[in-house]
Amino acid sequence: MRTPATQWSRGGEQHVVELSDGTVPAATVGRLPYYLRALRDLAAEGVGLTSSTELAERSGVSSAQLRKDLSYLGSFGTRGVGYDVESLASYITVALGLETExxxxxxxxxxxxxxxxxxxxxxxxxxxxxxxxxxxxxxxxxxxxxxxxxxxxxxxxxxxxxxxxxxxxxxxxxxxxxxxxxxxxxxxxxxxxxxxxxxxxxxxxxxxxxxxxxxxxxxxxxxxxxxxxx
Amino acid sequence: MRTPATQWSRGGEQHVVELSDGTVPAATVGRLPYYLRALRDLAAEGVGLTSSTELAERSGVSSAQLRKDLSYLGSFGTRGVGYDVESLASYITVALGLETExxxxxxxxxxxxxxxxxxxxxxxxxxxxxxxxxxxxxxxxxxxxxxxxxxxxxxxxxxxxxxxxxxxxxxxxxxxxxxxxxxxxxxxxxxxxxxxxxxxxxxxxxxxxxxxxxxxxxxxxxxxxxxxxx
DNA sequence: TCATGTGAAGGAATTCACAGCG
DNA sequence: CGCTGTGAATTCCTTCACATGA
Known part of the structure; x- marks a missing residue:
């Protein structure tokens, strides 16, 4: 009855952009802020470990989408386990360039x-x-x-x-x-x-x-x- | 040097939606407001006739995109001539459901x-x-x-x-x-x-x-x- | 002739489904 | 065994290029 639903107004960008080794699709960049938000919420709730399913649900995307998006940035999870909330959050923070003023x-x-x-x-x-x-x-x-x-x-x-x-x-x-x-x-x-x-x-x-x-x-x-x- | 550039933050929707006879892609719906805006600006400037090129430029999209988008709603222009600003504006107004309060x-x-x-x-x-x-x-x-x-x-x-x-x-x-x-x-x-x-x-x-x-x-x-x- | 309207082609993004690894 | 990571398939969107018709 209650579904995440697509509701974000993003994706205006056209061309992919360089990062680290490869390129990150514009649509992916547009979703990184939700992931970061969700991760910070989880951290604030004291959750140290999460899964692509949980994180995706909180971000309003599918778990496949989330995993695919993260794959453009690198490999951060542990198979069979999930993602460390703190480290993933800090990586996305860096990727978004939020460590600089x-x-x-x-x-x-x-x-x-x-x-x-x-x-x-x-x-x-x-x-x-x-x-x-x-x-x-x-x-x-x-x-x-x-x-x-x-x-x-x-x-x-x-x-x-x-x-x-x-x-x-x-x-x-x-x-x-x-x-x-x-x-x-x-x-x-x-x-x-x-x-x-x-x-x-x-x-x-x-x-x-x-x-x-x-x-x-x-x-x-x-x-x-x-x-x-x- | 100065290009329209993709800059609008739209396109969050996923599924297409019914309208008149067929369906309108979500991406198209997200651009209708710009077209309407551009048409109103043109009308305010006293321009009565426009082209897909002009309208597209003012909306920040390509002319092919504009024509394709309009084609989902129907056929409004005159080949070899262009679009009547007033009538196209009023059609989009209706399509967007802006005639109702x-x-x-x-x-x-x-x-x-x-x-x-x-x-x-x-x-x-x-x-x-x-x-x-x-x-x-x-x-x-x-x-x-x-x-x-x-x-x-x-x-x-x-x-x-x-x-x-x-x-x-x-x-x-x-x-x-x-x-x-x-x-x-x-x-x-x-x-x-x-x-x-x-x-x-x-x-x-x-x-x-x-x-x-x-x-x-x-x-x-x-x-x-x-x-x-x- | 000229700009619209549109099939077809091309590209991008999402979903699928499963291989891979802890 | 479970969940991540990812090629492959699919769907969606954009661009191309030209037939069409005023």
Whole structure:
């Protein structure tokens, strides 16, 4: 009656990427965060050993999927036994590059930007919000989550000064492309975009987009489909 | 130098779904919102006719992809000419079920819940926030975005009273499953989940999950990969 | 002639099923 | 014996390339 169900909104990537010896499919990369989350939960519950079945169930994927995914990274389990929670978690942490510090700037301190600035669970360490930017005079100069909001016109300077490596765009569509251009021009190669537009960026820049309105529309499609089936 | 790039975080669905005469692949459904967005932008710019090339570019997909996607819905263009912006937009609007009203409840009025409640661009009509719920006594009773926050314990009653058809879960992981159970028990079949857990729901319930922390981790992976390539 | 619409081809991701190893 | 790890099979998605029709 209750099944894991496919529900994650991932898999936007296209090309595989290098890691250690081989390549990791984009779809696999997109699932590593769930595995890490599940492993941390297990560790918090005091579980030291787990199986592909248990871990998969908690991650919302099939056990075959989980094993296949892990096989792209290496070989971590013990046949006939399972996986050591701690060591697998730490390996995935390394694979995801979470042992190094990532310095974030958030551009657009509206409702969403505020929420993101105050968002506590930045994936349990690894990420630090070092700069906030906005275009509105009402917001510039105020302090949010312990950081003073600066004007977006100085985005290039801020990125250099704070050694920002990732930028979160939380502005409303219009203007997002211009900021993206400036940000890319300053050397940033990873962008998390909440604006509902397809950013045009060079090939070597990775953009992940989150579109709440689009997600709702997809749900609406299913609702309509369900209604039509009656 | 500037390419559309694959950047959308969609495609979580697994099974195809019925529509009109045939079936629409999940991947296609996930892209319909971009097409609609691009069409509305074009309409706002006064463009009445467009091509698969133009529309695809604005949506961040290839023109072949766009044409193939539209072919699952029917045949809307004129060979040798292109697509009528208005009529294609209205068809996709219908296909997505946006001509009917969708009544939302948001559970968890923290930073994110606040932002979502105040989120203006609910995909340009079609969605209406009719209820807000939280567990904290500090929040219950306050008004947010014109709606009074009620206690989450009454979620079943609220869903019935307000005829809620979709629920947004903006609570922090712990407790999300319990609320999901109650929500599903009240007949809701579409859930947008911001909690970083794999919700266990019946097969006929559609869950779309958005995990900001996970998105950042995926970006971190790419950053690490880039660094390793040097 | 030109851009759509679409079979066919190609590639990617998932599932299967079992070999392999503790 | 049990569970991992993985080739093989399958399914799904994307791209190609051209027939089609305004």
């Amino acid at each position: 990532h310095r974030l700037a958030i551009v657009g301190i509206g409702n969403l930007g505020h929420a993101l600035a105050n968002y506590s669970g930045y994936a349990t360490r690894g990420f630090q919000v070092v700069a906030l930017l906005d275009a509105s005079p009402d917001v510039v100069g105020t302090r949010v989550a312990g950081v003073t909001v600066e004007h977006v016109r100085g985005v290039a300077d801020v990125i250099q000064r704070e050694r920002v490596s990732m930028v979160v765009l939380a502005l409303p569509g219009l203007g997002a492309q211009d900021v993206a251009d400036a940000v890319v021009g300053s050397g940033v190669r990873e962008i998390l975009n909440f604006a509902p537009i397809a950013l045009q960026v060079p090939d070597d820049v990775v953009v992940r987009s989150v579109d709440v309105g689009g997600e709702l529309q997809i749900l609406a499609f299913h609702a309509a489909t369900r209604a039509a089936a009656l | 969708h009544r939302l409840a948001i559970v968890g009025i923290g930073n994110l819940g606040h932002a979502l409640a105040n989120y203006s661009g609910y995909a340009t009509r079609g969605f209406q926030v009719v209820a807000l719920l939280d567990a904290s006594p500090d929040v219950v009773g306050t008004r947010v975005a014109g709606v009074t926050v009620e206690h989450v314990r009454g979620v079943a009653d609220v869903i019935q009273r307000e005829r809620v058809s979709m629920v947004v879960l903006a609570l922090p992981g712990l407790g999300a499953q319990d609320v999901a159970d109650a929500v599903v028990g009240s007949g809701v079949r579409e859930i947008l989940n911001f909690a970083p857990i794999a919700l266990q729901v019946p097969d006929d319930v559609v869950v779309r999950s958005v995990d900001v922390g996970g998105e950042l981790q995926i970006l971190a992976f790419h950053a690490a990969t880039r660094a390793a390539a040097l």
